[in-house]
Amino acid sequence: MRPARWLFWGCTALYAVIGLYLTVGHGFLMGDALSRISAARSVLFSRDPHLAAIGFVFTPLTAVVQLPTVLLSHWWPGLTAWGVTGVVMSAPFMAGAVVQIYKIGADRGCPPWLIWAVTALFALNPMIVFYGGNGMSEAPFLLLMCWATRRLIRWCTTDDIHDLVAVAVALGLAYLTRYDALAAGLAVTVFVFATTLLRQGWKNKRELLFPASLDAVLVALPTGVAFLAWAATSWLITGEALQQFSSTYGNANILAQSGGGSTDAGYALIFSVAETVVLGPVLPLLVPIVAVLAWRRRDLEVVAAVVVLASVIAFATLSYMRGLTFPFLRFYICALPLMAVLAFQLVPPGGALVERRHGPHGFTRRLVVGSRSVPAALAVALVVFTPVATGALMVSPTLSDQQYALESVVFPAPHDTSDKRRTERRIIASFSTERELARHIDGMRLPEGSVLMDTVYGFAVYTATDNPRTFVIPSDQDFTSIVNRPAEHGIQYVLAVPNTGRGESDAVNRRYPTLYETGADIATLQLEIPNDGQDQPTWRLYRVL
Known part of the structure; x- marks a missing residue:
């Protein structure tokens, strides 16, 4: 069996076991995960079963993929009562994200020990482990973002239409998982248009825009179709095209009713930066180093990774600054794959990529002569303490509102009667x-x-x-x-x-x-x-x- 398959099944088992330990073992369930299970159950077992019962406030992929396991709740209701169907959904998706990180390192031509080290540090990060087993939408969203990142990085070198199509499909599916994907879709479309435009040169101005526009339309089409199809279906059935914003059950009303959102843009910006640094504590060091190396190497692959993943972080920051969302750490989770990819990109690209069709502007990478161990060692040194740092900061109620109760599961203190511990126990007792x-x-x-x-x-x-x-x-x-x-x-x-x-x-x-x-x-x-x-x-x- 190939290493990627071992990695996938090993991570799937790890996340599933930890997810079952948290949900069935301790009753620690996430509200959004349970609400999607409820939607899937209403599709199959309500008094009026129909597919539209899945609802239109949130995009549908997370609930739709649970339908086969929710079907089994007819015989074993505990599958939905304890969020088991969510665990079964999120574990393989997050394992798939880990595999994509591994393959990004392999595509880069990094030393095997570096690939495994960075992949392991990503896979074992407490946020990845937690969201790999709790049934939330972060797991499928991260898989699709990592898949889009990997194929866009490849396209920068191969100019292979198959890589570009894969990017487009990944972004379209990502929109059906989380609305944040719109930001990534827009950023990638602009990037692809600009890259193709620059590759054409300026010799023939009349024909200059056609290839660039064609590539941009290709990469934007699935996301656009997903957006229009979902909005049109919602409008035809409910009379509202964008229920996330206009519905009584939508995010805008939830914010107003819960007192969420920020009214201070400056504070929101500082908070968002802090959340990003909590998840990627070495990003402030890693970004400038990689940027300088990419400029010296004329390495477009670094830009591709930043375009996909940083656009989601920027969208979360802007949304919170405008008071449109909650201050949740999970909204900045793309900082984790961004950090892993940038760690790989400290090492110069080496070796040819396996491709299906070499594009007209693709080129064959050559192995860089010289030591690759120094930047590889630097990459591991920068990333190695990240899981510990993130885990320590996840127990902060200020920075990690939805995760800090994990402290009472990982480090139980039954005789501790402090306000923080009592609140943690009440969070775990939710539902x-x-x-x-x-x-x-x-x-x-x-x-x-x-x-x-x-x-x-x-x-x-x-x-x-x-x-x-x-x-x-x-x-x-x-x-x-x-x-x-x-x-x-x-x-x-x-x-x-x-x-x-x-x-x-x-x-x-x-x-x-x-x-x-x-x-x-x-x-x-x-x-x-x-x-x-x-x-x-x-x-x-x-x-x-």
């Missing part, structure tokens, strides 16, 4: 109350379509229940009519959350603003369920009159 609530409702043996619930907070209940058809949820086509006249449609109970914060977007709260407090004259309070999780609502179960 435990929803699992108990789902078990309680399942034990009531209710008929189909008898519990009304929005999935703003209810997604964790929906992933944990053994009987998803018991619930009426927003993806059901008759949801609106049932909300308006619940008793007439056989609704026996309503699950309610406070009409504050994100609860303001809850469809039941929007129809009955006083339901949570008074029952809104349509229901009486049956049960109140205090929540063990951090920043999770106290549930109320109302019986419909």
Whole structure:
């Protein structure tokens, strides 16, 4: 078996085991991962199963690839209740990202010991390990970004149309994973256009723009098609083309309801730089060194790597500066592959690349005569402490809002009663109350379509229940009519959350603003369920009159 295959299966097993240890072993589940599992489950097992139930607020790839494993939850509900389907999804995707890093080093012609050292340091970085096993969208997004980076680097040397097509496909799929890919798609399109333009020379001005425009259109087409197709489908089905921005459930409303986002552009810039340095602490040293070496070598491959990965970091920074997103460390995760690729590029390129078709402006690389061990040793020296530094900074509540609770898993201190430790335990306990609530409702043996619930907070209940058809949820086509006249449609109970914060977007709260407090004259309070999780609502179960 080739080394890349061993690497892929080894990393897949590692990330899956650690993911299961965190989710099933400790109940440490990420809300976004569970919400995508909930969407996939509604496609297959809701009262009104249909593909559009996957929703249009977030792009669909992360949920779609989980459909086969979510299908098995019909027999083993624990697969969704404990986020196992998310682990099964993210582990091989992150392993694929590791393989792409390995292949970038191999394409560069680096010494084998350097390739394995940098690849191992990337694969074992705590952020990579954590997001390789938690079912979030970072794993597929990183694979596609690393794939696009590798093929664009190759294209700079080979001018092979196959490499350019691979870049285009990777970016198109990346958009279906995360909206951040639009920034990379735009940056790569400009880069390809400018590179082809410069390669043509200035002898024939009339024909100068055609090849450059053709390459730019080729690389931009899949992303453009993905964007238009997703927006058009959303508009045809929901009446809103860009639900991420316009929907009640979209990011803009989530920010407003949660008090997120930044109003100080200067602070946001400093924070974003700090987040990038947390993930890539040697980037401030690595970038200028590699830039000088690339200029001396006339090495365009370095620029290609920066264009793909740094554009995503720049997009996250700009979004936070404009108050459009949350201060999450994971939004800057592309700093990790950027650091690994730049470490490889300290070493001069050596040896010819294997290509399918040599382009008209491609060239054959020649092995550089002289010692390659000095820059290789420098690369390892710069990167070797990165996993330790990142791991240490991940336990900071300021810099690592979504990850710092890992300290209570890795270094448990049951007798530590400090505020930080108590908060960490509550974060880890998130969604435990929803699992108990789902078990309680399942034990009531209710008929189909008898519990009304929005999935703003209810997604964790929906992933944990053994009987998803018991619930009426927003993806059901008759949801609106049932909300308006619940008793007439056989609704026996309503699950309610406070009409504050994100609860303001809850469809039941929007129809009955006083339901949570008074029952809104349509229901009486049956049960109140205090929540063990951090920043999770106290549930109320109302019986419909």
